[in-house]
Amino acid sequence: MGKSVQKITENVSLIASADTWIEGLAIQQLIKTSELSGMHRVAGMPDLHPGRGYPIGAAFFTLNKIYPALVGNDIGCGMSLWQTSAKVSKVNLEKLAKKFEHVELPLDESWSSIIENRKSEKCITTDNYDRALGTIGGGNHFAEFQAINEVYDQKALDELGLNKKHLQLLVHSGSRGLGQSILVEHITKHNHDGLGFNDEDFQDYMAKHDEAVRWAELNRELIARRFLEAIRANGNCALDINHNLVSAKNIDGSDGWLHRKGATPSDKGYVVIPGSRGDYSYLVKPISGNEATAENLNKSLFSLAHGAGRKWKRGECHGRLGHKYKREDLYRTALGSRVVCGNKELLYDEAPQAYKKCETVISDMVDAGLIEVVAKLRPVLTFKTNGDCSS
DNA sequence: ATGTCC
Numbered sequence: 001m002g003k004s005v006q007k008i009t010e011n012v013s014l015i016a017s018a019d020t021w022i023e024g025l026a027i028q029q030l031i032k033t034s035e036l037s038g039m040h041r042v043a044g045m046p047d048l049h050p051g052r053g054y055p056i057g058a059a060f061f062t063l064n065k066i067y068p069a070l071v072g073n074d075i076g077c078g079m080s081l082w083q084t085s086a087k088v089s090k091v092n093l094e095k096l097a098k099k100f101e102h103v104e105l106p107l108d109e110s111w112s113s114i115i116e117n118r119k120s121e122k123c124i125t126t127d128n129y130d131r132a133l134g135t136i137g138g139g140n141h142f143a144e145f146q147a148i149n150e151v152y153d154q155k156a157l158d159e160l161g162l163n164k165k166h167l168q169l170l171v172h173s174g175s176r177g178l179g180q181s182i183l184v185e186h187i188t189k190h191n192h193d194g195l196g197f198n199d200e201d202f203q204d205y206m207a208k209h210d211e212a213v214r215w216a217e218l219n220r221e222l223i224a225r226r227f228l229e230a231i232r233a234n235g236n237c238a239l240d241i242n243h244n245l246v247s248a249k250n251i252d253g254s255d256g257w258l259h260r261k262g263a264t265p266s267d268k269g270y271v272v273i274p275g276s277r278g279d280y281s282y283l284v285k286p287i288s289g290n291e292a293t294a295e296n297l298n299k300s301l302f303s304l305a306h307g308a309g310r311k312w313k314r315g316e317c318h319g320r321l322g323h324k325y326k327r328e329d330l331y332r333t334a335l336g337s338r339v340v341c342g343n344k345e346l347l348y349d350e351a352p353q354a355y356k357k358c359e360t361v362i363s364d365m366v367d368a369g370l371i372e373v374v375a376k377l378r379p380v381l382t383f384k385t386n387g388d389c390s391s
Numbered sequence: 392a393t394g395t396c397c
Contacts, residue, residue, distance in 0.1 A: 052392095073392050074393085132394065135394095137392075137393075139392050140392085176392090176394085177393065180392070181393095
């Protein structure tokens with residue numbers, strides 16, 4: 001069990017077994033980040049990979065200041081899982097693939113009352129990014145229809161209201177331009193410096209950050225609702241979990257601030273850890289607070305992987321895959337799923353080959369005593385973008 | 392990651 005929790009330095013842990021491949025640069029970034037002033041403890045997840053200066057797939061616990069740059073631009077990014085009323089057995093992949101022509105446009109007037117109501121319920125006052133509400137965005141964001149492939153804990157599935165016969169919908173998106181604008185405002189004024197609790201901009205950042213988190217949640221809800229409408233189905237949200245945010249937390253007796261950058265909370269109930277679009281995703285139950293795992297929970301900063309983790313950098317994937325795979329080859333995956341992605345670079349950047357095998361990431365967290373697997377989800381159709389096919 | 396970029 002202890003073998004999947006590595007001690008990198010006195011205050012840096014890595015939740016990964018020795019044979020899980022993690023890029024050296026990511027470890028360097030993890031250690032460097034642990035040396036920031038006020039940093040108390042850092043934890044890398046098994047999907048750790050390099051970012052711009054700071055690693056992705058990690059949690060950072062500070063005592064008396066926050067670092068907006070560690071949260072990054074996509075404040076509130078996360079995963080929501082919806083069960084649709086559609087039946088897996090009725091799916092026709094090519095028919096399904098044609099139903100998403102309009103899901104990237106700003107939501108039309110038929111949505112304005114639900115948008116207004118939900119914004120008011122969630123205390124979202126900004127209107128500046130209304131045009132982006134209900135849109136997935138780029139990068140690793142997606143909407144994916146999935147089938148429950150294997151069940152390991154039927155009771156947990158029942159608790160979540162999930163039924164194997166129904167098609168599931170997993171949405172990965174965040175706060176789009178809103179989060180970006182909040183980060184840019186901070187960087188413009190403070191560079192990458194943190195904000196102490198008594199700094200005048202502390203409360204201002206936190207208020208904007210918290211609103212961006214709520215905006216991102218609403219964004220995923222609207223994405224799910226418009227995809228449900230596109231396939232003429234109903235649906236229920238089973239879970240919605242943020243993996244990019246900073247929040248107050250008491251860890252091992254210390255009050256502080258827990259930054260998560262591509263790190264899924266293990267203290268918010270069931271979560272989905274998605275594999276690449278050509279791999280299974282895992283619905284898991286975080287293990288909370290028995291004696292055997294208490295120390296590992298502290299070392300992991302109550303966090304889990306947020307996915308399989310990139311193996312290859314964005315931008316280098318086309319070069320690595322272009323010889324072997326034509327564009328058409330990537331519209332289907334080894335698990336028989338369909339990919340809708342009209343943007344060529346994105347098609348290669350997010351190819352299954354660019355990611356690690358999700359199973360190793362999952363088994364590292366099982367071995368660390370952090371999770372139990374509830375079910376394995378098989379991709380059916382991954383929507384990225386209708387895109388610009390000319391590029 | 393980005394109402395993305397020269």
